[in-house]
Amino acid sequence: MKKTTTRRKPKPPAAYFSYQLRQPAIDLFGEIAVIEEDLYDWVASVAPLHLSPRAFANYVRGYDVAAKVRHAKLHDLFDAIKDRPSRPWHARLAMHAIM
16 A cells, blocks of 8 residues: 655745745854845935946945945844935936026
8 A cells, every 4th residue: 555645835925924034134154144136225225326337336335335234234224224215316406407
């Protein structure tokens, strides 16, 4: 008599709780993971003028954005900074052109 085993289907992503889907900021070696997408999100929310490739590279290197992202992730501030509304920097330029 052959024994049959049934495999359990994995839960769909909506069935997991939010704390199960959230990835920790610290990897296996105790370092805080900073990826290029994090750098882009930081620059897009803090300094959207510097999103062109050359300006982005200079801004990230000059202002040490990786260390700022690492610090913000360590203190659970990264999502708040990333999600804040951007300032209308172009309005200042328009007002200068009008006056």
